Amino acid sequence: MSKTIAPAAPVHEVRTEEDIVTRPGVRKVLAVSRIVIGFTFLWAFLDKLFGLNYSTPAENSWLNGGTPAQGFINGIEGPFAGFFGLFANPFGDFLFMFALLGIGIAMIGGAGLRIAAVGGTLLMLFMFLAEFPTATTIVDGEVIRGATNPIVDSHWHEALLLIIAAVTLAGDTWGLGKWWSTKIGKHTWLR
Numbered sequence: 001m002s003k004t005i006a007p008a009a010p011v012h013e014v015r016t017e018e019d020i021v022t023r024p025g026v027r028k029v030l031a032v033s034r035i036v037i038g039f040t041f042l043w044a045f046l047d048k049l050f051g052l053n054y055s056t057p058a059e060n061s062w063l064n065g066g067t068p069a070q071g072f073i074n075g076i077e078g079p080f081a082g083f084f085g086l087f088a089n090p091f092g093d094f095l096f097m098f099a100l101l102g103i104g105i106a107m108i109g110g111a112g113l114r115i116a117a118v119g120g121t122l123l124m125l126f127m128f129l130a131e132f133p134t135a136t137t138i139v140d141g142e143v144i145r146g147a148t149n150p151i152v153d154s155h156w157h158e159a160l161l162l163i164i165a166a167v168t169l170a171g172d173t174w175g176l177g178k179w180w181s182t183k184i185g186k187h188t189w190l191r
Contacts, residue, residue: 017172030170031110037161038107043122045100058076062097078132083085099123107165110160110175114191117166131155166191 009147021027047054051061060066071087087095098121105150133150164170169191171177177191184190 015169016178017169017183020168022034026170027170027173030165030168031175032163034077034107034110034113034170034175037158037165038104040104040158041100042104042108045097045104048097048100062093067093069093073130076130078130080129080132082112084126084130096123097101103162107162108175110171110173110177112179113162113166113169113171113177113191115188117162121159121163124155124162 017027017030021030036068044055046052047056047061047064051058051064051066056066056068058064060071062068067090069092070088073084073092076084082162086092102112103116103120103123129152171180181188181191
């Protein structure tokens with residue numbers, strides 16, 4: 001009587017940042033960039049939640065009944081104002097705040113960078129479209145028409161930093177990326 005040997009389960013090869021970025025100095029620059037963009041999102045969340053008097057006065061904080069997304073949405077004058085008006089409600093505020101918090105934590109922690117990059121890029125795209133045409137800037141709280149570039153603005157830069165962190169697995173350096181990769185197994189889209 002012969003025993004049938006079952007085929008071995010496929011082994012999932014875990015890729016690390018070192019496989020993609022071979023120079024240690026570059027990995028450190030990517031880690032710093034990841035943490036900085038993460039803190040940018042986390043700070044926006046904290047400022048809007050508590051009203052730290054940077055872009056949000058204390059009396060307009062979310063905890064004091066402020067509406068973090070609605071205030072921005074109600075000021076949209078561009079061609080997409082009608083579409084974004086659909087989010088001028090408490091659900092829109094929740095989505096916006098959840099996105100800021102989730103992206104900030106993921107980037108600072110170094111785990112879930114792909115989801116944060118996709119979500120953050122969508123958020124930046126929506127904010128770009130909401131301000132379209134982008135030839136505007138804010139000076140002392142007032143919108144001034146005539147910024148230096150009508151196409152590329154800081155939303156593009158932020159989206160690219162999120163994407164770069166995700167595709168280079170920048171969470172492996174000074175973050176939880178390697179540990180997280182052992183927890184998600186073959187579900188690399190969660191990386």
